[in-house]
Amino acid sequence: MSLSAARPPGGSPMTPGDPVSAIETPALVIDLDAMQRNLARMAEFARHHGMKLRPHAKMHKSATIAKMQMDAGAVGVCVQKLSEAEALAAGGVSDVYISNEVIHPDKLRRVAALAGRVTLSIAVDSTLGVERLAQALAQAGTSVDVFVEVDAGQGRCGVAPAAAGALAQQVVSHGLRFAGLQAYHGKAQHLRSALEREAAIRHAVTAARTAQAAVTASGIDCPLVTGAGTGTFVFEAASGVYGELQAGSYLFMDRDYADNQPSPGAPVFEHALFIKSEVISRGAAHAVVDAGHKSHAIDSGLPRVWLQDLEFANGGDEHGILRPRGDALPALGDSVWLVPGHCDPTVNLHDRYVVVSGGLQGGSVHAVWPVDARGCVA
Known part of the structure; x- marks a missing residue:
C-alpha cells in the first residue's frame, strides 16, 4: 500500500523521508x-x-x-x-x-x-x-x-x-x-x-x-x-x-509489561510503539493533548509520557491531561509521545501504523503499514 493510499481522508500527504514533525496527531507510530x-x-x-x-x-x-x-x-x-x-x-x-x-x-x-x-x-x-x-x-x-x-x-x-x-x-x-x-x-x-x-x-x-x-x-x-x-x-x-x-x-513493549520486574536471563526489550500527540490547550497548571480513549486503550492503565517527567491523567475520549512532576509543561503545539498501557487493544483502535526510522526525535517516515486485522474480533 502506498503512503498516499494509506493516509486518512483529509490528512496531509506523507512520503518516505518526511520528518517526524510531519506526522499528524494523534497517530500510532512504530519506532522501526x-x-x-x-x-x-x-x-x-x-x-x-x-x-x-x-x-x-x-x-x-x-x-x-x-x-x-x-x-x-x-x-x-x-x-x-x-x-x-x-x-x-x-x-x-x-x-x-x-x-x-x-x-x-x-x-x-x-x-x-x-x-x-x-x-x-x-x-x-x-x-x-x-x-x-x-x-x-x-x-x-x-x-x-x-x-x-x-x-x-x-x-x-x-x-x-x-x-x-x-x-x-x-x-x-x-x-x-x-x-x-x-x-x-x-x-x-x-x-x-x-x-x-x-x-x-x-x-x-x-x-x-x-x-x-x-x-x-x-x-x-x-x-x-x-x-x-x-x-x-x-x-x-x-x-x-x-x-x-x-x-x-x-x-512493542507496552507500559504494563515494562512495569514488570525483569526476568533473569531475559533479553532487554525496548518501547517501540507510541502514540504521537500534540498539545492543543494550556492552562496554568496543566496541558491538554489530543489523544484520549479513542487513541489508546486504558484497560491496563493510562499511558506513560515518554522521556518527560509528566503525569498523564484521564481527559476523556479525545483528550489527555498533563500535569507537571519534575519537568515543565510543554507549550502549545509541542509533540508529546505516549507509551500505551496495553498495546493489543490500542492497535485495534487504529487503521494504520506510521513507521519511523532514525528515532522519534530526529527520524523520518519510513512507511505506512495497514493494521490488516483491525476490528477482526469474530
Whole structure:
C-alpha cells in the first residue's frame, strides 16, 4: 500500500523521508529501529534455547509484521480469532495457529476453507468442538493440526490436565491430526515480581506435564507443548516441557509489561510503539493533548509520557491531561509521545501504523503499514 493510499481522508500527504514533525496527531507510530532490535533479540533467544517461536499476531494485527517475524525465524504466528487468521492470510502470511476455540458451524466452515489456502492449526477443549471441526474439514476436504487446550492456571478456556488424554483420543478418533497441547497462563504475565511469575509458571508446567502423561497413557504421542507470553517465556523455555513460545508483546513493549520486574536471563526489550500527540490547550497548571480513549486503550492503565517527567491523567475520549512532576509543561503545539498501557487493544483502535526510522526525535517516515486485522474480533 502506498503512503498516499494509506493516509486518512483529509490528512496531509506523507512520503518516505518526511520528518517526524510531519506526522499528524494523534497517530500510532512504530519506532522501526527499536522494533527490529526487539525482533532480533527474541529470535536469538529462541534459537539459543532450541525453542520454536510462534509469536502472537493478535498484538500487532499486521501481515507485514508477521512476515518480518517469520523471516527472522518464527515458524508462524498465533491469532485468537478466525477473522484475524483470514486477514493475515489475505496479506500473505502462510502459517497461522488459532490458539482459541471456534464452535459455530458457519465459522468452522470458514476454518476448513482457510485450511485449503494456508498451513492452519487450531485449539479445541470440547468434544462438540472436535465433532464440528471434523465435520467441516471432511466436507471441505482439508486438514488442520489440532491442539488440545489445557487450563494451565488462567481459569479461562481449556480442559483439566487429567482430561487431556480423553480429548486427544476424541481428536484422533475423528480422523484429525493431534499436534500437542496448548498451555498458556495469561494471568502470570503481569505479576510484577519475577519470583511470582516463576511460581505461577511452575504450576503451569505441572499442569502441562500432567496433561502430557494423560495423553501418552491413552496411547497417543504428544509432540509439542505450546504457550508462554512476554512476561514468562524465560521460565517456559527452561522447563524442559514447552517446545514453542507464543510471546507477542515483546515486539512493542507496552507500559504494563515494562512495569514488570525483569526476568533473569531475559533479553532487554525496548518501547517501540507510541502514540504521537500534540498539545492543543494550556492552562496554568496543566496541558491538554489530543489523544484520549479513542487513541489508546486504558484497560491496563493510562499511558506513560515518554522521556518527560509528566503525569498523564484521564481527559476523556479525545483528550489527555498533563500535569507537571519534575519537568515543565510543554507549550502549545509541542509533540508529546505516549507509551500505551496495553498495546493489543490500542492497535485495534487504529487503521494504520506510521513507521519511523532514525528515532522519534530526529527520524523520518519510513512507511505506512495497514493494521490488516483491525476490528477482526469474530
